[in-house]
Amino acid sequence: MSAGLGLSSRSSSLSENYFRSESLSEEKDLESVPETGCLSIIVLGASGDLAKKKTFPALFNLFRQGFLNPDEVHIFGYARTKMSDDALRERIRGYLTPNKGTSSEQSETLSKFLQLVKYVSGSYDSEEGFRLLDKEISEHELAKNSQPGTSRRLFYLALPPSVYPSVCKMIRNYCMNQSHLSGWTRIVVEKPFGKDLSSAEELSSQLGELFDEEQLYRIDHYLGKELVQNLLVLRFANRFFLPLWNRDNIDNIQVVFREDFGTEGRGGYFDEYGIIRDIIQNHLLQVLCLVAMEKPVSLKPEHIRDEKVKFLQSVLPIALEDVVLGQYEGYRDDPTVPDDSNTPTFATVILRIHNERWEGVPFILKAGKALNSRKAEIRVQFKDVPGDIYRCKKQGRNEFVIRLQPSEAMYMKLTVKKPGLEMSTIQSELDLSYRQRYQDVTIPEAYERLILDTIRGDQQHFVRRDELKAAWEIFTPLLHKIDAGEPKSIPYKPGSRGPAEADELLAKAGYVQTHGYVWIPPSL
């Protein structure tokens, strides 16, 4: 097994007993603390959708790349569903992508991983189940001769947030590692973290009474995506961008999420939350913070998160004329969705920023389900060239596009001379397409990277409590209005671009769409 995530220059393997060993560790000034205890990863809600599709596959990928040492690691699934260890293994087996190699090597790796997985059944609010879980974990720790106090326990809550408080209480009361020496107990919680400011604050207080902020990892998987992780490097390690990244040069910025499928199978959950809580308030806003925040004092996680909070606090209250909501036709056919639901499955929201760098620049957040394509991207549109002697304005503006998925890429749309004898101009691009440029690199899944960060104790890519509060402060007034029935969601056809009113809002905000130019990801 090779340790090949490309994250560490010194040592990437946990078997070498270091955490926080990223190549930037000196710059980050993070201590490298040797860890000798065994590691138990407990997936609560192991019978669920996220666990099988994301959490276990991420653990398997870390295992096959050498980041989880079988001599130290044990993985426990926990849920109410009654099943055996083998039944859980069978449930997740089909979601674990084999590594390269012969088929016998592949099946050997798979079965070694599955042997690390055990299952404990119990409820989320009873002492009995958690005492049993603790017993199983402790037996594993003893079997590995882990010195008391050195073992590490990572609890991953792949559960509906309604049960977070009771589960955290049970962990606190019955399953804690005795955290002296270098051991620890860490809790990963999934979004949504609340439904609005007050519910999020209540949840934060409940969890805050049980665990220190350093023990809580609020995961937002967009922060684990390769091109999102690249944003600060791009902005602060390149001279190119420093003088351009401001209101003098940039006309507008969009962060866009599109899916070409609806809420199939998740209608009940989705109708309670809607697209703003599901995607915009968390994933897109987190991306936006990294696009727009000021340079942090250093790469220490707290310095980075301080800057994100400052940016969030400079967002002005959202005006209703800066919002367009949509709902795709057929959404209400789902039996779990009420016939009169106004829940948006599409939204365009413009944020306005009150600070020196961004005053007057609209930040357009757009997300939709059941649209004509699946993609997520950041689009930075520059102002027109003053004194345009080539009269190329009609061809479109300079844009810098960061394609988060699919086909990770960064490209700059610019005007060039059309090759040939005539002196005329066309739009073209400088293109850094990852699949072509980094052919030998497998881009890790977001969850892989974030679970590894949790094991290493690096909270940089997790949402801090004050950051969460600031994010809810921005959206709560609008969400309460939508919950009360206004503004209304405009119907749109599945497979379309969403409501035409959204494009009109973009044009009003100053976005100039380029016609006739399409970026095509290069093929190998």
Ligand SMILES: NC(=O)C1=CN([C@@H]2O[C@H](COP(=O)(O)OP(=O)(O)OC[C@H]3O[C@@H](n4cnc5c(N)ncnc54)[C@H](OP(=O)(O)O)[C@@H]3O)[C@@H](O)[C@H]2O)C=CC1
């Ligand atoms: N699925 C996804 O793609 C994503 C999910 N998330 C978040 O991850 C978390 C888990 O999501 P997901 O796996 O889809 O959820 P599921 O609905 O599949 O729930 C996970 C498990 O929790 C238990 N459970 C379900 N409902 C309840 C309930 N009302 N009370 C107590 N236990 C319950 C069930 O286990 P049992 O009955 O066996 O105890 C179930 O298998 C959620 O917070 C979700 O928002 C975030 C991003 C993407």
Ligand SMILES: O=C1O[C@H](COP(=O)(O)O)[C@@H](O)[C@H](O)[C@H]1O
């Ligand atoms: O958190 C969520 O994200 C997924 C989209 O994730 P991606 O990594 O595939 O872009 C979305 O489908 C889901 O509704 C939402 O809860």
